[in-house]
Amino acid sequence: MKKLIALGLLLFLLGGCGAEPDPDPVIPDAGTPQPDTAVPGEEEPASGGEENEVSEDPYAFFLEDGSIAQYKGEGNEYAQLTLRTVHLEGGHVAVYEDNGGTTVMSVYRIEGSAADLVKEEPEFYEEYEPSLEELQALKPISRYFELPVEAGGEMNGMPVKELGVKVETPYKDFDNAILLENKTEDGAILRSYFVEGYGEVKREFIMEDGDNEYKVTSSLEKIE
Template identity: 40%
Template sequence: MKKANYLIIVLTLALLVTGCADKAVKDKDVSIKDGTNITSKETAQKNQGGEQGTNEGLPHQNDETTVPLRDFFLKDGTKAHYKGEGNEFAGFTIEVAQPYENYFIIYEDNGGVFLRKIFKVTDNQIYTLEESTVNYKDEFPSIEELDALTPVGIYLQKPFEKGATFDLWTIIKTDETVETPFRTFENAIVIEKKDKNSINRKYFVQGFGEVKREAIQTSEGNSFTVTSELESVDGH
């Protein structure tokens, strides 16, 4: 029983922080596609889908010349709910804001923690600028405050090629079919982070962003899985 409780706590924490830069990244290089390399110490949306039930009709995600990274977020003002399995905090609700063209803010509430995640979008990367607990919908930072923030990691990066890496993540699939309570998605990009005792995966779909998270924890031959899957999107 103690072992099971320990695994639940560990997996809950893993799901909460998997969207931000890992602390371990502080000691690793963050690759920037503009030809420079910096360390994280230094840096520190539309739903255009086809018929209901699939994302058929969206351009193929691997056609990188036509896929802006802004398309990997839900549109400004959208609310969505994720069904959780594995522990009481795996389910959560998000609200997406796009206060400025290249900045997205995601508010995430799992009933225990209210998080604010801030992202900056460039041609080839989505940077994580912040992930922190806040009071409910604190006032948006100004554009000057956002411009002054130092990236703490990379949330998603082109090229979308199997085996490509960024931070501690590796792209393991670019054409995955993923079933969620909301619908079945085609051509999902799957990224994975592994260490000795855990595997974390995130599933991205153009027009929706993250549609699924998965955390698998192993200990002394036992494994425990926590998942969060898109269940509903306002207006759909």
């Protein structure tokens, strides 16, 4: 059981980052509640309406250039994360994820309504400063997401379970998150929550061992 937990946790800490969909998956909210403006005598809009709609701007799922986001970790020493976002030329975005043990750099290319992972390097401790020609020569590795994001679709290599989900983080509570969820053959549950304007705001790794539940979370705490 310890080996199974260790394997699942490794997948959780790597965070998926646009990896190819895997039969034994990897792990992972926006909007403001709309005021009640119903006119007497008119029907309320059906659920799944405007409040659950997802932005048509793919940049909405990346932080601004130079942003540094810190995530509170619970359940494991490597669950505490720091993500730094750098916007590059030609519609490319680099994200440096540091979990205290290693730094993984991921580069995404935004074209139209989609974003693709085009470069991913673990143990990356330098500043990535490619030319536009070098960026354009990168080949897509996997699809990160394509808009519109819909329940039953896929994002970051994981199934989209539900839209309009509430999620709590130390930074703030979100009312309109996109919930991604997968379950491994070993029974571990992997969840990720995305919010328009922020990107991924929370990850959860949950595994039961008999009567005990083993849970690791990384939750957005601060943005600089």
